[in-house]
Amino acid sequence: MMGIEERKLREKEERRALILGKAKELILERGVDSLTMQDIAASCELSKATLYLYFQNKDAILTEILEEAASSFVDFALSRIPVDSNGLQALQALWSGYLHLYGESQDVIVLTGIKNYIDPEFPLGGEGKNGIFGTAMGKLLDLIADLLRRGMADGSLENAGDPEKLARTVIIIATSIIDTVTRIPRPRRNAQIIRGEMRDIFEIILRGLAAQGADPSLLKLT
Amino acid sequence: MMGIEERKLREKEERRALILGKAKELILERGVDSLTMQDIAASCELSKATLYLYFQNKDAILTEILEEAASSFVDFALSRIPVDSNGLQALQALWSGYLHLYGESQDVIVLTGIKNYIDPEFPLGGEGKNGIFGTAMGKLLDLIADLLRRGMADGSLENAGDPEKLARTVIIIATSIIDTVTRIPRPRRNAQIIRGEMRDIFEIILRGLAAQGADPSLLKLT
Amino acid sequence: MMGIEERKLREKEERRALILGKAKELILERGVDSLTMQDIAASCELSKATLYLYFQNKDAILTEILEEAASSFVDFALSRIPVDSNGLQALQALWSGYLHLYGESQDVIVLTGIKNYIDPEFPLGGEGKNGIFGTAMGKLLDLIADLLRRGMADGSLENAGDPEKLARTVIIIATSIIDTVTRIPRPRRNAQIIRGEMRDIFEIILRGLAAQGADPSLLKLT
Amino acid sequence: MMGIEERKLREKEERRALILGKAKELILERGVDSLTMQDIAASCELSKATLYLYFQNKDAILTEILEEAASSFVDFALSRIPVDSNGLQALQALWSGYLHLYGESQDVIVLTGIKNYIDPEFPLGGEGKNGIFGTAMGKLLDLIADLLRRGMADGSLENAGDPEKLARTVIIIATSIIDTVTRIPRPRRNAQIIRGEMRDIFEIILRGLAAQGADPSLLKLT
């Protein structure tokens, strides 16, 4: 009874996960640019053709990795933002969550950088390819817009125009940076230095968004 | 009188310029990633082999384009920074110069994005390949560090650590953004929107660097 | 029964063999120097890319052809050397085997000439590239050294120094000659003449190595 | 008066010599296979096009270098062969001259190896390209045939068939060896080892040609 169908489904899901996982590893190891289907297949101990049973093409793999990474970041960030925080506090929590997650597993975060590889136009361009970023990346966009709106309302953030637009701007900055980092193959990537660099960048942004006279302790990331 | 030698030299220089120009156009048209020697040759109405008479290899072409772009930006920026300006004013002038130059000729600026293609590790990584960026890109780095130092000294900028390091951080942000833009093929690139976006980004950075209580008029870019 | 796996393996082996075979033909037809991957592919009715499924690169193809040729010669030669023969007799058997094999299938022998293409420094130079010649060519070297040693011991060969070194010398002569022959495109290669020439050369060498007063019948090759 | 014509001719000859000289140097430095017109031109401080004013094509340059080398060897050899020597003595003088010349200037000799590059069929094949080797190489052939004939007549050499044919055989051996050596780029060429190797080879040949019971001192080269 039941079962057989479910098992198949589960197995299928496991394979997908395997592929995504190995692809992720490879990207982290050697950079997005030099990721090949061959490499993915080999490290999964599958044939290249099999990859196409689970994903329509290379892009689909990258997109899904990105989705996952973005999604897990959003979840993590949400979990770290106190309900009663003001906008600035929330933003601080967001970035600091980012840095934490990076500390724990560079992976999840660094991968966000694939965005520029898959759809460099998001969120600058018109539609992006097929509105690929409706889901996780979109949720991230919404989240940030919310925080900005909140902060403009409670006076903790500078009132600098449309929150939606500003959210896009913030994402652009963040993903651009991360993209830059992703292109450095892991062997030469210095986690310490990069984390420090990202913290500096995020602090600049934080100060750039905060209202005049904000509590200095909220402008520091750890 | 005389001049045959000179003419030859000039013509040679013109050919180089032609090649660089067409390559630039192609990059702007279709993105760095899909630039091929074949394409460059075709659009110059030359044979592939001829390109190698003027440049040692593809990298040399990209490097020179980048060099030129960076160099012309530095020159332009320098010309716009008033001698007696304080650090914040100077920085404002720098970014606003950037935006201006972009308005006049997207090209010069957008091309800076090639950096990430040629040496994605600069200035994060160790040495980059062969210290390619000793010249123009290095001058830019120095310029920004100078302005930051000046601003920290005269109190117009937040005293936030080592100017050299901060300059690197600023460059990372800027080039990352530009890189992102470069990857959008021109047909879908909306100059107006992008310019607006860049202005927003630079304003955030400017505010992020400025000292508390800075003159608000210095935090706006036009 | 069963055998699907085996069949696949066999087919794969056949393809490799096909490629090697056609490559061999082309070399014999037009000389090593003008062998191209394109040509090999075309004559196998395969695409260039396919060749790379079976061999890592062009060198690998050449190396394997050489390996095979050398190996089959060593085997053949060994089978023709009587167990109780003295050194001179053994050497005579070796060369005469060579000529025979040449008579049967120029291919096996002529191809030895590739050596000079792949590693012209062997056995003169230091290491050659990666000791490519550890296997068959090395075995040949050992075999000849053995025969020389045997002959010096039993008095059938002139005692003219280190057998190892002398063996290298002999190989140099042989491969050089063959190399010369390989470079003649087949249409103008006259098997009869060449065989005669090789016989003369080997006879000279044989006489050069034999002890004074050796049985004249052992100095003739047929 | 007069003179102008002569001077032109002399200058032309000097240019040819320059080109040949530099080409020679390059071959010795880096091996025949990697000699390019570009390299020759550059090292003559001439343009590639100019080379074509003095030589019809690359082959012509190589051919002439070979001619010269062969010719100078023949001359040198002739000068070293005592008039009243018997065949074996003469042959010994020939080879020992070879080794001497090699010792003095590897150049002249090593270059003989180009033969195989230019016309691998000589003297095996039918006509060779355009009977290129009518001159110096032909003279060498004649010289050796003469010595062999002399030796067979005076009993110092084994009477082993047609001297003309045997001379061809000897040349094949010699040039093959040299060809092998030429392909080793100079930096890895060890003059001492090679000279030793060549001496061994020539001694084997010498013994192979000598009549039974020949004076052992005539079978050694120095």
Add this chain to the structure above:
DNA sequence: TATGAATGAGATTTCATTCAT
């Protein structure tokens, strides 16, 4: 479902040779 095998389409680079000036 899985895969081995195949491939089309390119990409970069090299080189002997020609020709207008």
Add this chain to the structure above:
DNA sequence: CATGAATGAAATCTCATTCAT
């Protein structure tokens, strides 16, 4: 006489993707 400039033709190798089994 000399050459700068140009090029056609090749050569090696890579990669995402397809398809028969």
